[in-house]
Amino acid sequence: MKKTYTYILLCLFLMPFFSSGINGAKAAGATLFLSPKTGTYKIGKKFNVNVVLNSGGGAGVNAAEGLIKFDPSLILVSGVSYTNSIFELWTTKPSFSNTKGEINFAGGAPDAYKGTAGTIFTVTFNVLKKGTADVAFASGMALAADGKGTNILSGYGSGKYALEEETATQPATTQPKTTTQPKTATPPATTQPKTTTDSTKEILPPLPKVTSQTHPEETVWYANNSPELLWRLYSDVTGMNYAFNSTSTTQPEKKSVGIGESKKYENVADGIWYFHLRYENKNGWGETAHRKAMIDATPPEPFNIKVDNGGDSTNTTPLAVFSTKDKTSGLDKYKINIDNNEQDVGASGFSGSYLLPLLLPGEHTITIAAYDKAQNTTSSTVNFFVEPLKPPVITEIPKVLTKKEQLIIRGTSFYTGVKIKIYFGINGKQPEELETETDAQGNWSYFHNKNLDKGNYEITAKIIDKRGAESSPTGKYYLTVIAPSIIDQYGAYIIAALLLIILALIAFIIFLRDKYEKEIKRAMGETEDLKANMGKVFNALKEEVDELIEFADKKAGVTESEKRVRDKLKEALEISEEFISKDVDDIEKELK
Numbered sequence: 001m002k003k004t005y006t007y008i009l010l011c012l013f014l015m016p017f018f019s020s021g022i023n024g025a026k027a028a029g030a031t032l033f034l035s036p037k038t039g040t041y042k043i044g045k046k047f048n049v050n051v052v053l054n055s056g057g058g059a060g061v062n063a064a065e066g067l068i069k070f071d072p073s074l075i076l077v078s079g080v081s082y083t084n085s086i087f088e089l090w091t092t093k094p095s096f097s098n099t100k101g102e103i104n105f106a107g108g109a110p111d112a113y114k115g116t117a118g119t120i121f122t123v124t125f126n127v128l129k130k131g132t133a134d135v136a137f138a139s140g141m142a143l144a145a146d147g148k149g150t151n152i153l154s155g156y157g158s159g160k161y162a163l164e165e166e167t168a169t170q171p172a173t174t175q176p177k178t179t180t181q182p183k184t185a186t187p188p189a190t191t192q193p194k195t196t197t198d199s200t201k202e203i204l205p206p207l208p209k210v211t212s213q214t215h216p217e218e219t220v221w222y223a224n225n226s227p228e229l230l231w232r233l234y235s236d237v238t239g240m241n242y243a244f245n246s247t248s249t250t251q252p253e254k255k256s257v258g259i260g261e262s263k264k265y266e267n268v269a270d271g272i273w274y275f276h277l278r279y280e281n282k283n284g285w286g287e288t289a290h291r292k293a294m295i296d297a298t299p300p301e302p303f304n305i306k307v308d309n310g311g312d313s314t315n316t317t318p319l320a321v322f323s324t325k326d327k328t329s330g331l332d333k334y335k336i337n338i339d340n341n342e343q344d345v346g347a348s349g350f351s352g353s354y355l356l357p358l359l360l361p362g363e364h365t366i367t368i369a370a371y372d373k374a375q376n377t378t379s380s381t382v383n384f385f386v387e388p389l390k391p392p393v394i395t396e397i398p399k400v401l402t403k404k405e406q407l408i409i410r411g412t413s414f415y416t417g418v419k420i421k422i423y424f425g426i427n428g429k430q431p432e433e434l435e436t437e438t439d440a441q442g443n444w445s446y447f448h449n450k451n452l453d454k455g456n457y458e459i460t461a462k463i464i465d466k467r468g469a470e471s472s473p474t475g476k477y478y479l480t481v482i483a484p485s486i487i488d489q490y491g492a493y494i495i496a497a498l499l500l501i502i503l504a505l506i507a508f509i510i511f512l513r514d515k516y517e518k519e520i521k522r523a524m525g526e527t528e529d530l531k532a533n534m535g536k537v538f539n540a541l542k543e544e545v546d547e548l549i550e551f552a553d554k555k556a557g558v559t560e561s562e563k564r565v566r567d568k569l570k571e572a573l574e575i576s577e578e579f580i581s582k583d584v585d586d587i588e589k590e591l592k
Contacts, residue, residue: 029235030056030142031203032066033157034135035117040162043127046078049135049159051094051105051120053086053113056152059145060112064120064153065092066140068103074133074163075125077103082121086113094121102138112145127163135159139207154236155203155281205237205279205286218292221329221374225297228264229275231289239280248292250276254285270296270328296329296374305368305382308353313387316359316469322368322380323352329373337367347371358468361388389463389471390414392444397459397477402484407448411461413438418465420444423473426455452481523587531584538577542570 031054041047051068055061064087070077077096080103087107094105103123125133136158144150214228233240239256244265263275273295278288303324309315325331331347336354345354347370356366364386369379396410409422418438425431436446457479463471 029154030054030061030064030144030152031155031157032064032137032140032142032153033203034068034159035119037157037159038161040164041127042164042166043129044166045127046124047127047161049123049125051103051123052157053118053120053142054116055112055114055118055142056154057114060114061142061152062110062112062145063087063106063108063143063149064141065106066104067138068123068135069138070101070103070125070135071131071133072098072101074128074131075135075161076128077123078126079124080121081124082107084119085121086115086118087120094123096123108143125161129163130165131163133161133163135161137206139209151232152235153206154234155206155283155286157203202283203281204283205234205281207287208240208277208279208289210275210277210289210291212291212293215293215295218294221294221296221372223295223297223374223376225268225270225295226264226266227268227273227275227293227295228262229277229291229293230262231277233259233261234279234281236281237279238282240277241280242275242277244273244275246271246273248274248290250274250290251288252276252278254278254280256280268293268295270298294329294374296326296372296376298326298328299376299378300324300326300331300370300372302378303368303370303380305366305380307356307366307382307384309386313385314361314389314469316361316386316467318356318359318384318386320354320356320366320368321352322354324370324378326370326372326376332371332373332375335369335371337369339364359386361386361470361472386469389465389469391471391474392420392438392461392463394459394461394474394477398479400480400482401452402482403451403454404484407446407452407479409446409448409459409461411444413442413444413463415463415465416440416442418463420446420461421464422446422459422461425458426453431458431460454481454483456480527584527587531581534577534580534584538573538580541573 137156241252
């Protein structure tokens, strides 16, 4: 069956075709009924039933829907036909289910139907066995062509059909007269059209459709204990009666309590309640509608939370143990808030304990809220503390280091086989995280395999075991990294440069020595020449002096003083030759 809004949309689609609807004309109550409404049929035979609309006059009807029920143990549908239907448009074409015993339809027409007996479609039934077959509307709507799609259905008509066994046929030889009277045997009621006009005189009110804005779903629990029920009255309803209790099949008394379209109850107790409503018109009382309302305004029972760390105060994943109940609707879920991180846990299958996620050392807060199926809530809060592990001890760390030196940190701890996290920050920047492990004695070492940048470092360390439990950090250690001296930085380059200089000097010295040796050889040669030339010169001078002396000696009147000059001159030449020869010998010795 299509939902109500589908037909309202259909009616809105057809609105432009109806001038009467636009002008505001209104229709009286429409009815859906079956024609014929009675009849007698034989087992193994077929019969037709028309589904008929009485528009009620006024603006007319442009759309209708319906659900028809029948007993499939007595009759079955063999087919439906809507060839000559008053409707041209279908949201649900007439269809049937022999398994469920249902026929449903939903359709309309561009031109409003204003008649009193318009056939929507025809159903063909097969008779299965003897009995009385009831065919009746279970629900339906008729939308007026008033421009609003108003539901003006005021009631239904039903059908009741007698099903009989086939009468045995007598042989023609024994009773020939019986063969001449077939007309009196089967005057079927389906040939009497008068029933279509009589059916409107005995139509009872339709089944009320009860809704609720406070409790819109019948299968959902609500915390609101003041339910309000709503329904719509039809034009021919003259009275009604209702009841509200915990029984699903209550039938209100056939005594009118007046006319209304809503009823509100205050401070209703928790539980499942039923509202029962039936209409009365001039033909009598209709069927009762039953509307369920599930109310639970009471929160779950109070509860306490216990944190179970298994006897280990450093346990980072303890259990939160808690449990509660809800008497009426039952528990729906728990909301677990751990340090402002919330998670939902379904109550179905909950065993009473919840493994907490990995927690850091320190104080923590758990708030658990229990929700029932009406979303009432009860909560509980507990604070607890996760103890840290004992921190490691740093036993060896330099205070000053050059950039080229390797950083080595050593320490010890109370734990074996645990991680040591070293936090290494420079000049207030985000620290770098380094890692090593303790050995079987709890000792540990860290060797930094990279050159450190120049600057001031802060170093701390802490322990993390295999469970994820942590220690508090050690105190801060400070390390200053400096640039190495020029010799440390450039010693190799300096040595190489000096070697090159020395090699150049040696080569230059060798060059000079070679040159010097050549000069020595040249000077010695010139000295030898000088000695030889000096000997020649002094010999020549001596000869000249001798010649002069001889010349003077031959000359008369040589004085005594001239003789002395001659002797002095010879003496001077000898002395000069001696000194010059000695200097030349000294020079020669020096050159050698």
